[in-house]
Each structure stands twice: as C-alpha cells, then as structure tokens.
Amino acid sequence: MSFFDGLKFRRVDSAVHLMDPRVKFFYVLAIFVIAILFHELIPLIILFLVQIPLVILARVKREWLRSLRGAAFLATVIFGTNLLFRFIYGGYSLIPSDVEHASAMTLRFLVLVESFSIFFLTTSPDHLGLALEQSHIPYEFCFAFTTAVRFVPVLAEEAQTIMDAQKARGLELEKGNFLKRIRNYIPILIPLIISAIRRSLELAEAMESRAWGAIQKRTNLYVLGLKATDYSMILISSLILVIGVYIRFSISIPSFST
Amino acid sequence: MIRVNQVSFTYPNGTEALRDVSINIQDGEFLAVMGQNGAGKTTLVKLFNGLLKPSSGEVLVDNVDTKETSVAKLARSVGFVFQNPDSQLFCETVEEEISFALRNFGFDDLKVKKRVTWALNLLGLTEYRATSPFMLSGGERKRVALASVLAWDPKVVVMDEPTIGQDHRQKERLRQFIIQLNSQGKTVVIVTHDVEFVAECAPRIILMSSGRIVADGTGKEILTDPTTLTKASIVVPQITQIFLGLSDLGFPSDVIDLLSAKEIISERLISR
Numbered sequence: 001m002s003f004f005d006g007l008k009f010r011r012v013d014s015a016v017h018l019m020d021p022r023v024k025f026f027y028v029l030a031i032f033v034i035a036i037l038f039h040e041l042i043p044l045i046i047l048f049l050v051q052i053p054l055v056i057l058a059r060v061k062r063e064w065l066r067s068l069r070g071a072a073f074l075a076t077v078i079f080g081t082n083l084l085f086r087f088i089y090g091g092y093s094l095i096p097s098d099v100e101h102a103s104a105m106t107l108r109f110l111v112l113v114e115s116f117s118i119f120f121l122t123t124s125p126d127h128l129g130l131a132l133e134q135s136h137i138p139y140e141f142c143f144a145f146t147t148a149v150r151f152v153p154v155l156a157e158e159a160q161t162i163m164d165a166q167k168a169r170g171l172e173l174e175k176g177n178f179l180k181r182i183r184n185y186i187p188i189l190i191p192l193i194i195s196a197i198r199r200s201l202e203l204a205e206a207m208e209s210r211a212w213g214a215i216q217k218r219t220n221l222y223v224l225g226l227k228a229t230d231y232s233m234i235l236i237s238s239l240i241l242v243i244g245v246y247i248r249f250s251i252s253i254p255s256f257s258t
Numbered sequence: 259m260i261r262v263n264q265v266s267f268t269y270p271n272g273t274e275a276l277r278d279v280s281i282n283i284q285d286g287e288f289l290a291v292m293g294q295n296g297a298g299k300t301t302l303v304k305l306f307n308g309l310l311k312p313s314s315g316e317v318l319v320d321n322v323d324t325k326e327t328s329v330a331k332l333a334r335s336v337g338f339v340f341q342n343p344d345s346q347l348f349c350e351t352v353e354e355e356i357s358f359a360l361r362n363f364g365f366d367d368l369k370v371k372k373r374v375t376w377a378l379n380l381l382g383l384t385e386y387r388a389t390s391p392f393m394l395s396g397g398e399r400k401r402v403a404l405a406s407v408l409a410w411d412p413k414v415v416v417m418d419e420p421t422i423g424q425d426h427r428q429k430e431r432l433r434q435f436i437i438q439l440n441s442q443g444k445t446v447v448i449v450t451h452d453v454e455f456v457a458e459c460a461p462r463i464i465l466m467s468s469g470r471i472v473a474d475g476t477g478k479e480i481l482t483d484p485t486t487l488t489k490a491s492i493v494v495p496q497i498t499q500i501f502l503g504l505s506d507l508g509f510p511s512d513v514i515d516l517l518s519a520k521e522i523i524s525e526r527l528i529s530r
Binding site for chain 2: 165
C-alpha cells in the first residue's frame with residue numbers, strides 16, 4: 001500500500017502547503033499538457049528535474065519517493081509494452097531509438113505521477129473541497145469528491161486487513177502464472193468492494209440523520225484568496241506552459257540516439 | 259509450541275508496538291491476551307502465523323523460525339480468526355467459503371467435502387450450507403469465519419476479539435465451544451478485553467500494556483489483582499469486586515467465576 005502513502009496528505013508547514021489548491025491544480029495541468037506534448041526523452045528529463053525543487057520546498061521528499069517507488073511496477077509495464085510494440089513494428093529488431101522512445105514514455109508517466117503526488121501530498125482534502133466549492137461547483141459534487149479522497153487511506157488499511165485475513169487462510173498472492181495471479185486478488189477485492197458499499201450506505205444514513213442538505217446556502221469559515229506565492233506559482237506554471245509550447249512548435253529537439 | 263524470544267516490533271510508520279516480549283506457549287494451552295487498546299495484543303498474535311515478522315528477536319512455531327517460512331505454510335498449523343468476519347467472506351455459498359482454505363492447502367475433493375460437513379455441523383451451520391454468507395446475521399457470519407478456519411484442523415487456533423458484537427447467548431456458546439476445543443488438545447489463544455468472558459473461561463492470562471507484557475499467570479492470579487489490572491486499564495470482574503469488598507467478612511478474595519461464587523455463598527448461607 002506504499003503507493004497510496006505517496007498520495008496521502010501530510011500536514012507540513014511549508015509554502016507549497018499554504019498555496020491555493022486551484023493554483024497548484026493549474027500547475028499540475030500545465031505539467032500534464034507539456035508532458036503530453038513531448039515524446040522525446042530530453043524535454044521529459046528536464047520536466048522531471050524541474051519539479052524536484054518544489055518537492056524539496058514542500059518537505060515531502062520521503063513520501064514523494066515512496067509514491068515513485070509505488071509507480072515502479074506500472075512504469076516497468078509501460079516500458080515493456082512500448083519496447084515490445086516497437087520491436088514488433090520494427091520488423092522484429094530493436095534500434096537504440098526504440099529504447100529511447102520506451103524510456104521517454106515511461107518518464108512521461110513518472111512526470112505525471114510526480115506532479116499529482118506533489119499536488120495530493122500538499123493539499124488537504126478540506127482545502128481541496130473548499131477550492132472546488134469556490135469554483136462554483138455544486139456542493140453535492142464537492143462533498144462526494146472530498147469524501148472519496150478521504151476514504152482512500154481507510155480503504156487502503158482495510159485492504160491490508162483483508163489481505164492478512166486471506167493469507168491466514170492459505171492464499172498465496174504471488175503463486176501461479178499471470179492469469180492465476182490476477183484471480184488470486186478476487187478474495188481480496190470482493191470483501192473490499194462489499195465493505196466500501198456498506199460503508200457508503202452507513203455514511204449516507206449518518207448524513208441523513210444529521211440533516212445534510214437542509215440549508216441551501218452554505219457559508220465557509222475560510223475563504224481562499226491568492227497571495228504573493230500563489231501569483232509566483234501561476235507565473236512559473238504559465239512560463240513552463242509557454243516555453244514548452246514554444247519549444248514544441250519551433251525548435252527541433254535533439255535526441256540521444258541520433 | 260510457540261516460542262517468542264525477546265521480540266520487538268515496529269510498524270513501518272514508526273509505531274513501536276512490541277518491546278522486548280518473550281513468552282512460551284505449550285501445546286494444548288489455553289491463553290488469553292488482555293490489555294487496553296493499542297497495547298500490542300493483535301500485533302503479538304499476528305507474529306504467531308507470520309503475518310508480521312519481528313523487527314528484532316525471533317518467533318519459533320514448532321521450532322521453525324517464522325522468518326524462514328511463509329504465512330501459507332504456518333497457517334496450516336496456526337489458524338487465525340480475524341475480528342471482523344467481513345474481512346474474509348467473499349464466496350457465493352457458505353460451503354465454498356469453508357472450502358476456500360482447504361483447497362489452498364491442497365486437500366482433495368473428497369476430503370474437502372468431508373471437512374466442510376464436519377465444520378458446518380460443529381458450528382451448527384448445516385442448514386446454511388447453500389446460503390450466501392452475506393445473507394447471514396452478524397453472529398452467524400462470525401461462526402462461518404470460525405468454521406472456515408477450524409475446517410482444516412489447525413493445531414493452534416488464534417481468535418482476535420471473538421466476543422465483540424455477540425449477544426450473551428452467543429458468547430456462552432462460544433465459551434463452551436472454546437473450552438471443548440481446548441479439551442480436545444488444541445492450543446487456543448484469544449485476544450480480548452472482555453474480563454467477564456475471560457473470568458468464566460479461566461485460562462492462562464497475559465496482560466499487556468504499551469507493548470510490554472506486564473503480567474503472566476493463571477486467571478485467578480491475574481484477575482484478582484486490582485493493582486496489576488489497573489496498569490493495563492482493565493477492571494476486576496464484577497464477581498471478584500464483590501468478593502474483594504467482602505473479604506473482611508471472611509470471604510475468599512480469589513473468586514472469579516459465577517459457579518464457585520454461588521457455591522461459596524450457598525455454603526455460607528447453609529452453615530449459618
């Protein structure tokens with residue numbers, strides 16, 4: 001469950017944590033767009049490195065590393081499939097640029113994980129809900145969203161307990177071929193889904209009994225406002241976006257293999 | 259036999275759950291692990307089937323180090339019944355649910371059928387054989403979970419909080435059942451803070467507090483010692499409270515269960 005730990009909010013007193021979630025989301029979007037624009041290795045390496053100062057500033061290095069480690073499995077799969085298809089389309093042979101392409105695709109995925117991890121590590125669910133609300137999204141949706149985010153760690157813990165319970169009944173998750181291994185997860189997924197449904201029904205009843213939705217017009221204790229750091233973050237994100245788009249359309253990108 | 263040698267355990271998030279714990283559990287023993295929430299009870303018993311491996315020290319199950327084998331192998335001799343049956347039920351019928359572990363352990367079809375029938379019968383679940391476990395009541399689901407573990411006849415049965423959410427009648431049945439299992443030679447370990455339940459069973463008790471074992475002795479020794487119990491945030495059983503209060507009238511102070519209390523009182527009344 002280390003991957004989920006890498007996305008779990010940690011209360012740290014840092015400039016990044018205090019930033020407006022909307023600004024951070026704009027940053028994630030900017031990174032996202034640029035990462036999708038490029039399929040060459042060099043710009044993606046730069047994009048990966050550019051984000052590291054932010055991680056250090058937010059003092060979430062350990063958790064961030066953990067999320068990357070959690071993504072390692074999927075990253076390997078992405079690398080493998082890319083290489084495989086290049087191999088098949090290239091007439092059953094590999095040239096160095098194929099490896100470079102597969103690495104770039106993997107790195108693109110890691111860049112996305114990196115930025116999302118920064119976002120979720122530094123944004124509390126409450127803050128996030130507040131940002132959604134103040135973006136004029138109906139409160140029902142905001143609530144559903146924040147609740148979902150809040151339940152991720154709870155579900156992760158539950159999944160661990162279920163795994164233990166089934167292991168104690170002789171289930172070996174790592175045993176068998178690929179298909180068998182997927183099937184091994186059925187005894188874990190079914191109790192997990194059932195308990196999630198049960199939990200949501202309980203939550204609905206608890207909310208009903210506390211008159212959820214009785215007051216149409218809600219007010220908030222905190223109101224989000226943009227500060228100097230927020231403006232600088234918007235500037236940085238916009239710069240990344242503009243420079244990225246400019247490079248994409250007017251500069252040819254060098255590659256390692258040619 | 260389970261031997262725990264100077265074991266400490268720290269969770270990955272840094273919580274120190276066990277500090278230098280050592281105990282021996284003989285075959286056929288009946289042991290209750292007691293203590294407040296977060297004392298390390300569940301952590302301790304999860305070491306017995308290898309779900310957790312000690313951070314330092316060693317746990318030997320029948321002279322095999324749990325670090326050198328898998329949970330699946332250890333589970334064959336150490337059955338573990340989880341607190342919440344919902345964390346294990348997933349099959350369409352009670353029968354399949356009980357067969358699950360048996361198939362994992364490689365029993366053949368005939369043997370599986372036999373053992374399932376035996377376990378259903380043992381826990382009074384025969385009529386639910388083809389029912390979905392999710393249609394059953396809480397108490398029944400708990401019994402299905404128990405049946406699914408007992409079905410493979412493990413030498414040691416560990417139960418985490420078996421009395422939680424059970425009404426009085428179910429608890430009484432559970433108690434009878436545990437005593438029956440134990441008298442058939444099974445090692446039984448229960449984790450609980452239900453003092454009244456433990457008082458009626460009178461097993462060996464291990465008292466835990468903040469990751470350490472603070473007392474280890476018979477039910478009578480531990481449950482009649484208010485100072486030690488308070489250390490583990492446990493209250494003396496009600497019967498004992500009465501008898502401790504009446505000790506200056508010449509009542510014995512080591513009474514923990516209803517039956518002996520009744521005998522002593524009636525003896526007194528008759529002799530008057």
